[in-house]
Amino acid sequence: MKAFDFYAAKDANDAVALLAQHAADPKVRVKVIAGGTDLLADWKFSPHGPDVVVDISRAEELKTITLTEQGLVIGALVTHTQIMRSPLIQQMFPALVHAAHTIGAVQTRNRGTLGGNLVTAVPSMDSGPTLMALEAIVTIAGWGGRRQVPLSEFFVGPRKTILKPDELLAEIIIPKANLGKPTHFYKFGLRKGQALALVNAAASFWVDWGKNTFVAARISLGAVAPKVIRATQAEAFLEGRTITPEAMAEAGRVAVNDARPISDFRASAEYRKNLVAVLTKRCLEGAWALAQTKRVEGSNGNRNA
């Protein structure tokens, strides 16, 4: 691995100060490291490693999962294992638990963080679709203060985000209006363990139980475009439509038009399009099953319950 200078930040403020100090020189390549499960694997085989590494893995305030006025706030350093074990997330968003479980293996889930998965911005990331289907917002910390943007605007392209060299992803927030929204995630990889997604998808919707119709359907797809996307045509197709198996299957076919997959060594574009239709349908079926369960349990299967 190429040599670099290493600074261990005491907390998030210290990390931002270290970034401001070192990123001021445009010739110096500064990188933030948390779990390191993506970065170290890359740096070992790249001649373009960083000059300065700021380790944020000790910033305890970024490791919490809390309910606030804004919604469910997940610190950027929360690991995939923490997500799987959080009673709050298990109860509100089993889809997030499922998505976390599909990432890597135990060892990578113990180190890898939610923030890291998003910042790496690989189009096949398994954390992306569920959060996009829940209209997550991210908080970015910099020397000048904090700013919030929708997750959908955070990604720019493969391995590119809007983060500036002196900025840090601090939090991921699921807005209050979407707490408990029935959501389902589905990943299709070639194996159960340690496989990247050929396609992954998530769907969420509320139910108008009086009319038995889709309300605020949100569908998100991964690995079928330069970044994680929303299938807006499929969403529009479902809005206000009666919930039937046929509508879910048709939404899957419509979602194919939202996807722009490429052919690579993992799968052809044509195959990925077929997967988009099937996965979208299955996500809608999964979210529908969850909505019905929540209704029976008397929890919030619809927004006003």
Place this chain on the structure above:
Amino acid sequence: MVTVTLKVNGKTRSATVPPETTLLRMLRDQFDLTGAKLGCDVGDCGACTVIVDGQPVNSCLMLAGQADGRDVLTIEGLADAEHLHPLQKLFEHFGSLQCGFCGPGVIMSAKALLDENSNPSTQEIRDALGGNLCRCTGYAKMIEAVKGAGCMMRGEEIPEVKSA
């Protein structure tokens, strides 16, 4: 250079290494703990698995500097001169390893599992070992050994060898 002070197998150790040194390299080259193996070096094979603060991790994907102040357990920390750990006994009993290269990593992953749940299901064991690649013995005998070690840790009788 970074100076790293951490607990390894119960003892406080310290080393000064270049910042790009991984925890795995430090354990092997500075502390002569060669149980954790350098396999793929990118976090796929799990041969470098050690337990950090109670959780199994790939030591090839952790910088030495990130391990400062942490509590690390390696395969060398399991047995003492007289007693093998139940997992080591049962891996021997069931013949769960052939070449043995993946062994230290597999056993550390299994130990972390049994520390949390001494009566895991087959699926839970498979999930716990999903990040440890074995290319010669296969997993059937490992799963039996992990179940057997769980029985031993719970003070129950060990089931007979099924796959022999």
